[in-house]
Amino acid sequence: MITVNSLSGGKTSSYIAAKYPADIDVFALVCIDNHNANAKTAFKIDAKMRQMVNDKLQKYCSNMPEFLATAEDPLTIKTMFDLEQHIGREIIWVRGIGYDTLINQNSFIPNAMAGKCTTILKIEPIFWLLYLYFSLPCKMRIGYRADESDREEHFTDYYKFPIYSQKYRDEKSMFWSSKNYFQRWVQTVYRVGEFPLIEDQIFKADVNSYWKPFIDSGVIEFPPDTNCQFCHHKPIEQVKINSMRNESINMWAAVMEDMQGHTFDKDWSILEIQNVAVQQDLFTNKLGGGCKGGYCLS
């Protein structure tokens, strides 16, 4: 079974990449197919970096649209390039459909009750990479630290995917209709979870002290908050901070909410969150998002 490190651009999963070498290191980038989303962000993606991202994605995801913008902190992109140099192994980049395509095709805004976004934007591209180019099942390292071992309970190891469509004839009709199809699905266990940081009792302080000299010397830079900046798993105080740092990403999310008439958070719209007062101590940048799939990690 091959070993796979699933990376997010946060310090913890990057620690796994540095300390626990695997056969494959993979990063799934959440894309937005609208260049306005990254118009006003703290870290600017210039033309050269956009080309570097497209070169990376081209290798295994040439069927996907050109990269224009991301829902994650754009600094994550630089982090992944820095990390690749630091570990001295190739990091494979994959992407799924754009976040806007996901919302428009399904006419819904992901939320705590229906978080389809992790599956479509993170799990699916990694599954297809492994299914088409490597082998399954695999051993997948997940960056849950010893101080967040409760997340292990929610880890899922299966994936359901369509294998073929089958035409059928409606009993009331004499004719075969091109509209009548069954979609045949298969559910398979595609990964065995490994949690080396829980086993080795690695806490957040250990991760921070490992990276400190590299950050201080400018070898690598990490975004203050990884993954989608408006994620419904994040506390609203964190989303507020993210809206200040990456204004255009959260404005894109606000437009999506307005178009669909629903909100990511169950109580607050992105525009309302932008009016929340900034929390300076307890909450600021200390609480990240957490997908149950174990992909949207900090």
Ligand code: SF4
């Ligand atoms: S970070 Fe949040 S919004 Fe983004 S894919 Fe994961 S669960 Fe969905």
